[in-house]
Amino acid sequence: MSFSLEIVTPERLTWSGEATALVLPTVDGEIGILPKHEPYVTVLGLGEGRITLKDGSVELLAIIGGFVQVRPDRVLVLAESADLAADLDVEAIEKAKAVAEQALAQVDQADPGAVAAARASMARALLQSSLAERRRRRG
Numbered sequence: 001m002s003f004s005l006e007i008v009t010p011e012r013l014t015w016s017g018e019a020t021a022l023v024l025p026t027v028d029g030e031i032g033i034l035p036k037h038e039p040y041v042t043v044l045g046l047g048e049g050r051i052t053l054k055d056g057s058v059e060l061l062a063i064i065g066g067f068v069q070v071r072p073d074r075v076l077v078l079a080e081s082a083d084l085a086a087d088l089d090v091e092a093i094e095k096a097k098a099v100a101e102q103a104l105a106q107v108d109q110a111d112p113g114a115v116a117a118a119r120a121s122m123a124r125a126l127l128q129s130s131l132a133e134r135r136r137r138r139g
Contacts, residue, residue: 001035002054007061007077014082015059021052022075025063033070040070044079046123048131060085060135062127081124085135088128097125 002018022033025047031040044066051059066079100122107118 003033003035003037003072004074005051005077006075007079007082009066009079009082014061014079015051015084018054019051019075020054021050023050024068024077025049026068031068033068033075036072037070037075039072040068042068044068044077046127048127049077049082060131062088062124062131064124064127083128083131085131088132088135090129090132090136093125093128093132096121097129100125 002020005015005017005019005022006013007015020035024031024033025045027043027045030047031042044063046064047062049061049063051061053059062081062083062085063077063079064081066077066082068078069076100118103118104122107114109115
């Protein structure tokens with residue numbers, strides 16, 4: 001048994017297909033979704049998502065913010081950012097991490113918006129780096 005899954009960001013359709021299970025980070029912790037799940041809507045947080053496919057394989061993805069709408073036969077993820085581990089560019093992630101580290105070191109601590117933006121950039125880079133490393137270890 002499976003459900004239809006779409007993961008969409010403002011830039012693109014990240015993933016679309018049939019899944020047998022989905023785990024997503026929410027602002028209150030992780031949520032696990034299986035076929036015929038009760039209707040549900042919640043706010044996504046920052047973290048790792050896991051899509052279980054019909055063949056039992058698992059796709060990893062980095063999720064940052066947004067919403068998920070769950071229906072018994074369909075799940076729609078509207079994320080601020082969603083990147084499949086298979087699509088992550090390790091070199092680009094390392095550059096982004098270096099830029100984020102520099103931004104954190106130079107940010108004006110009196111500007112809460114600048115501090116939040118620098119921390120968000122670092123959190124994204126660390127999440128993506130962790131996911132890319134896990135995918136590399138899994139082969």
